[in-house]
Amino acid sequence: MNAYIHARISVKKRGGIIEDYLGIHDFMDCTKEMCSDNRHRILHTLWGIRRVVVPVFGATITNSDGKIVSVKDLCEQDHILPDYQNRFIPTLADFAAALTPHEEDEQLLQAFIKSYEGDADMCELMLSPLSNTGLLRSLYFTHNSWFVNEIVPKVLGRKPEIRDFSIAPSVFFNRMDFKLWMDNGSGIPPSAGKTAGKVVE
Template identity: 65%
Template sequence: MNAVKHAELSVHRRGGHRDDYYPLHDFMDSTKELCSDNRHRILHTLWGIKRVIIPIFGHTLTNADGKRINVKDLCEQDHVLPDYRNRFIPTLADFAEAVEANPDDAHRLQTFFNAYQHDEPLRDLLLSPLSQTGRLKSLWFTHNSWFLNEIVPRVLNRPPRFQEFSLSPADFFRRMRFEPWMDNGHGVPPSAQQTLSLLHPSS
């Protein structure tokens, strides 16, 4: 489902005009620039909604009808769930599990992080995937040129950095497996397997 379709779904459910919602849905899908298949959906998680989308768009938006819309609900109900056939919302750990670990990860990530470790707001944002997943390789999602120059300037209201970067999204997407659940919900991610098996024992 593309951003226009998501926005039209939001209009159907919440009123207003398509343009009220399109910028948010388009931004959620902006990671397609990083990876052209459905592995790109790293913002389609509660981590992405809480740490990226809400800081940029706010907790609520007001549509053309003057109605205040909860952004978290909008992201979950009109974007993430429809992309997975309304079956589940994957976690960041689900995406991290699909990334093949490499022995030099710790060194490369630590070297990248050293330049920002004394900047507390930036440090907390960059390390947030680790606190959620407990997996060092999840830091690939924030320790890269895209996150520092596309996400951080909008979340923390800072200018982008005009410099060479040692890590890019290509570094982890090359090592990320395409799992069946990523294919629009044709499969179940690890985080949802137990819940869905209890709700639908025969599936």
Template identity: 65%
Template sequence: MNAVVHSQISVKRRGGVIEDYLPIHDFMDSTKELCSDNRHRILHTLWGIRRVIVPIFGHTIINSDGKAVNVKDLCEQDHILPDYQNKFIPTLADFANAIKAEPVNNLDFEAFAKVYKQDAALSELLLSPLNNTGIKASLLITHNSWFINDIVPRILKHKPEIKDFTIKPSDLFDNMSFRLWMDNGSDYPASSKLTASAIVG
């Protein structure tokens, strides 16, 4: 499902025109630049909404009809749920659990983070995947050149850094296994297994 189709869903539910919603839906799928399959959907989580989408676009937008639209609801109801057949919203831990821990253990997250330790807001943002999941490998989501040079400038207004980075987005996706639930909801992730069992039962 592409950003235009998601925007059409938003128009049907919330009024306005496609252009009101296209920037958000397009941005949510911008991670396709990093990974061409559905492993790219790391922003399709409540962590992604709370930590990235809302700080960039705000809690609400005003559509062409003059109506206030809740950005969190828009992301959940018009983008994430349709991508997973309206079955579930994955957690960041679902993605983190798909990352192979052994090769990631050789990456020096502490050295990467040390560069930014004087900036409390940035340090907290960089550590938020670990705080959210308890999984060290989840730091690959924020400790890389994409997050520092694309996401951080949008959220914290920092300037991009022109340098070689020790950790790259490819380190995240090269070490993330494809899981069946990522395939448009063909299965349920671990976070939704109990809910799925209750529905079936």
């Protein structure tokens, strides 16, 4: 489903015009630049909404009809749920669990952490996947050239870093297994297994 279709869903539910919502829906799918299949949907999580989308767009927008719209509700109800047949919203831990851990993870990530360890706001944002999932490998979602140069400037107002990066998004997408639940809700992710009443693969 593309951003325009999601924006049409928003118009039907919330009024206004396509352009009121297109920017948010397009941003939700910006990760397609790095991974062309449905593994790209790391922002299609409550972590992605809370830590990235809402800080960029604000908690609410006002549409062309003058109606105040919750950005969180818009992302959940008009984008993520339709992408998964209205069955579930995956967690960041679901995506992290699909990553194959490697022996060099800790060394590689610790070296990245040293570049910002004296910056409290940066630490909170960058380490939030670990707090959220408990999995060291989840830090790859923030510790990469895309997050530092595309997301951090929008969320924290920092300048992009012009340098060679030790971690690119391809590092984690190349080792992320494609799970059935990622295929537009064809399966159930681990986080939704009990609530969906189905056996998780």
